[in-house]
Each structure stands twice: as C-alpha cells, then as structure tokens.
Amino acid sequence: xxxxxxxxxxxxxxxxxxxxxxxxxxxxxAGLVIFFALVTLPLWKNLGKAMPAPVPKLDTPVIQKLAxxxxxxxxxxxxxRANHMTLLDDWRTEVVxxxxxxxxxxxxxxxxxSLQNTCLECHSxxxxxxxxxxxxxxxxxxxxxxxLDRTQKLAEAK
Amino acid sequence: MSINRREFIRIAGLSTLVGLGGxxxxxxxxxxxxxxxxxxLATGLTAQRWAMxxxxxxxxxxxxxxxxxxxxxxxxxxxxAVPNDPxxxxxxxxxxxxxxxxxxxxxxxxxxxxxxxxxxxDRVKAMNFLLLCxxxxxxxxxxxxxxxxxxxxxxxxxxxxxxxxIGCRYCMAGCPYGSRSFNWRDPRPFIxxxxxxxxxxxxxxxxxxDFCAERLAKGQVPACVEVSGGALIFxxxxxxxxxxxxxxxxxxxxxxxxxxxxxxQVYYIV
Numbered sequence: 001x002x003x004x005x006x007x008x009x010x011x012x013x014x015x016x017x018x019x020x021x022x023x024x025x026x027x028x029x030a031g032l033v034i035f036f037a038l039v040t041l042p043l044w045k046n047l048g049k050a051m052p053a054p055v056p057k058l059d060t061p062v063i064q065k066l067a068x069x070x071x072x073x074x075x076x077x078x079x080x081r082a083n084h085m086t087l088l089d090d091w092r093t094e095v096v097x098x099x100x101x102x103x104x105x106x107x108x109x110x111x112x113x114s115l116q117n118t119c120l121e122c123h124s125x126x127x128x129x130x131x132x133x134x135x136x137x138x139x140x141x142x143x144x145x146x147x148l149d150r151t152q153k154l155a156e157a158k
Numbered sequence: 159m160s161i162n163r164r165e166f167i168r169i170a171g172l173s174t175l176v177g178l179g180g181x182x183x184x185x186x187x188x189x190x191x192x193x194x195x196x197x198x199l200a201t202g203l204t205a206q207r208w209a210m211x212x213x214x215x216x217x218x219x220x221x222x223x224x225x226x227x228x229x230x231x232x233x234x235x236x237x238x239a240v241p242n243d244p245x246x247x248x249x250x251x252x253x254x255x256x257x258x259x260x261x262x263x264x265x266x267x268x269x270x271x272x273x274x275x276x277x278x279x280d281r282v283k284a285m286n287f288l289l290l291c292x293x294x295x296x297x298x299x300x301x302x303x304x305x306x307x308x309x310x311x312x313x314x315x316x317x318x319x320x321x322x323x324i325g326c327r328y329c330m331a332g333c334p335y336g337s338r339s340f341n342w343r344d345p346r347p348f349i350x351x352x353x354x355x356x357x358x359x360x361x362x363x364x365x366x367x368d369f370c371a372e373r374l375a376k377g378q379v380p381a382c383v384e385v386s387g388g389a390l391i392f393x394x395x396x397x398x399x400x401x402x403x404x405x406x407x408x409x410x411x412x413x414x415x416x417x418x419x420x421x422x423q424v425y426y427i428v
Contacts, residue, residue, distance in 0.1 A: 145360035
C-alpha cells in the first residue's frame with residue numbers, strides 16, 4: 001500500500017506533509033545564547049579569580065595575654081573546626097533544659113558552657129572569627145538574634 | 159535466586175530484631191560523648207521546690223522600684239517608653255500594650271481579684287504589690303506550649319527555652335497572672351545598658367521571670383531578692399528549716415488566684 005498509513009480512525013492515503021524546520025530559528029537561538037550567557041554570567045565574571053579562603057584571626061587581647069601553652073580552646077582545634085556547631089547546640093540544650101553548665105573540656109579543664117560568656121570572652125573578634133567563615137560558606141546562624149556580640153561594646157569602649 | 163517461605167520469615171524476623179536493638183547497641187558502644195562531659199556547676203544553689211514570699215509590710219515603693227530596675231538591667235528587659243534613639247519613638251498605646259514585664263507592681267484589686275470588696279482596708283488599698291511569675295506547681299503555660307519551649311524544671315522553676323519558642327502566645331493566653339510578655343518588635347533599640355553576660359531576646363518570642371535560673375546556677379539568689387533588703391524571701395519549700403518555710407509558718411499569707419488550681423508558689427504577707 002505504499003505510503004498509506006493506518007490509525008484508529010481508518011486507513012489514509014498519504015501522511016500529512018510537515019516541514020521539518022524550527023520556525024523563527026534565529027530568534028530562538030539568539031534568545032538561547034543570551035539566556036545561557038546571563039545564567040552563566042557569575043561564572044564568567046569570577047573566572048580565574050579565586051575567592052580568598054577565610055583566615056580566622058586569633059589575635060584578640062585576651063588570647064594575646066595568655067601564655068603560648070595556655071592558648072587552647074575547650075576542645076582540639078580540629079574538633080572545634082568541624083563540630084563547633086554541634087557542641088554549641090549540645091551546650092544550649094544541656095544548659096537551658098537540664099541546667100548543666102559545667103563543661104569538661106580538653107585535658108579535664110572545666111568551662112562554663114556559654115557562648116556569650118566563654119567563647120566570646122577569648123574570641124572577642126566576632127567579625128573576623130565567626131562572621132568571616134559563615135559568610136564564606138553562606139550560612140547565617142541565628143545565634144546573634146539574641147546573644148550579644150561583645151565586640152561592639154569593646155570597640156565602643158575604646 | 160529464590161527463597162522459600164520459611165527462609166523469608168527467618169530473615170525478616172532477624173532484620174527486625176537488628177533494627178530494634180541496633181540503636182541501643184550503638185548507644186552502648188558509643189555513648190553520647192558530649193552529654194557525659196556536661197555537669198551542673200558545683201557552686202550552684204539547688205532545691206526541691208523553689209518558692210518566694212513577698213513581705214508587703216517591708217516592701218515600700220523605693221524597694222519595689224529597686225527590685226524592678228535590677229531585674230530589667232540584669233536580664234536586658236527593654237523599656238519601650240525610652241528608646242535609645244529618639245527617632246524610633248513608639249505610640250504610647252503600643253508602649254503600654256507591647257510592654258515587657260518580668261516583675262512589676264499593681265494594686266490589690268488587680269493582683270487579687272475575687273478578694274477585693276468595697277471596704278478594703280486603706281493600708282491594703284494603697285499597696286503596690288510586687289508581681290512576678292508565680293512558678294506554678296501546675297503551670298497552665300507549660301500545658302499549652304506546643305513545642306515544650308516552656309517547661310517545669312524538677313526544682314519547680316517554670317523555665318523558658320527561647321531557642322524553641324515559636325511565638326504562638328498560647329502560654330500568654332494560658333497564664334492567669336499576665337506574667338508573660340511577647341516581643342512584638344526587636345527589643346534591642348530599647349535596652350539602655352546591655353548586660354553583656356546575658357542575652358537579649360529577639361522579635362517573636364515570649365519571655366518571663368525564671369527566678370534568675372542563671373544566677374542560682376552560680377550560687378546567687380535572684381537579683382530582686384538580693385536588693386530587696388529582706389522584703390523578698392526566697393528558698394526551698396521542701397526544706398522545713400528554710401527561711402521561706404519559717405516565714406510561711408509564722409505569718410498568714412495569700413496567693414494570687416489559687417482557686418484556679420495552678421498552685422502558685424509566690425506567697426504574699428499583707
């Protein structure tokens with residue numbers, strides 16, 4: 001039957017001729033090029049420019065005053081770097097809900113489990129120590145909605 | 159590969175057992191390291207049931223003001239009437255409706271409704287009762303809190319966990335004493351002098367007095383008790399030799415709305 005074809009409505013003599021082309025191709029392709037250029041703009045813009053990795057600073061007055069061997073955090077640096085958020089989360093739960101405020105840290109030293117009173121005591125440079133990294137990895141912890149940044153007070157006092 | 163029914167049931171049963179026991183086994187092998195590291199401060203004050211007696215015979219206006227001021231200062235309680243920047247002045251009606259109260263004063267007829275009558279003694283009529291959270295034994299606020307942000311500690315303190323508060327204000331509807339306040343706006347522009355050792359609150363949470371839980375943990379009595387010069391008596395209700403118990407034994411005391419069944423634990427000597 002040659003070019004005849006069949007569907008549920010019957011047998012037809014000829015397939016309908018449909019031109020195989022994209023209508024308005026130049027506009028569509030031009031539009032696509034512009035779209036991809038715009039979408040990938042941030043990539044092109046930052047190409048070859050490495051965002052400097054944050055370097056948290058430790059040169060706060062309180063830390064400077066400490067002897068070299070006393071300059072340690074409640075836990076090891078590696079632990080704190082990876083898990084400080086979990087540690088703070090545990091602190092807040094234990095302090096508020098169970099009233100347990102004594103934290104036994106590295107080497108059996110006891111610390112008051114408090115972000116505002118213990119952490120920020122040494123790390124009084126919140127902008128360099130906390131915010132720098134948090135901005136780099138685009139996280140916005142909600143701590144500072146209530147907990148006071150003592151840095152400002154110190155700066156104002158000076 | 160095929161298995162028969164007997165084999166299937168055996169494997170299913172074993173997997174269930176592992177699934178049920180797995181977590182416990184894991185906990186046994188690797189117990190929560192951090193939890194073991196935290197303990198209550200050794201210097202803290204402890205009790206089975208904290209309670210307070212307000213001796214209205216000793217409490218005058220100046221002392222009450224001292225108590226309120228120290229509380230507001232220690233806990234960074236905002237005074238909406240006095241913004242730090244005069245440009246953010248609030249409508250007086252809003253100042254009144256949105257005020258944050260931890261400890262405040264009110265007259266007899268507002269403090270003890272149901273006990274007032276037309277011929278109350280002038281002495282009592284003139285009194286400004288010092289009011290605060292009653293730290294109820296059967297706290298309605300705890301019952302209605304959907305997130306358990308407010309909860310009753312074993313020592314009787316009704317505590318707020320600001321981290322969990324979603325600001326639904328059910329507790330405010332539940333509290334018959336008006337002891338709870340909602341932060342309708344960021345309180346920081348209204349805190350004259352921030353206490354760097356205590357957090358502020360943020361917009362959208364409810365707050366109230368917690369018998370200075372942070373001071374008790376350090377071995378100090380609540381701030382208001384400290385400055386009250388003996389007008390406020392604080393102690394353990396379970397200890398028969400404590401000052402609260404002796405005071406309660408020696409004096410006739412009343413409580414706010416005890417008929418509601420919340421069992422308030424702040425007593426008043428009128």
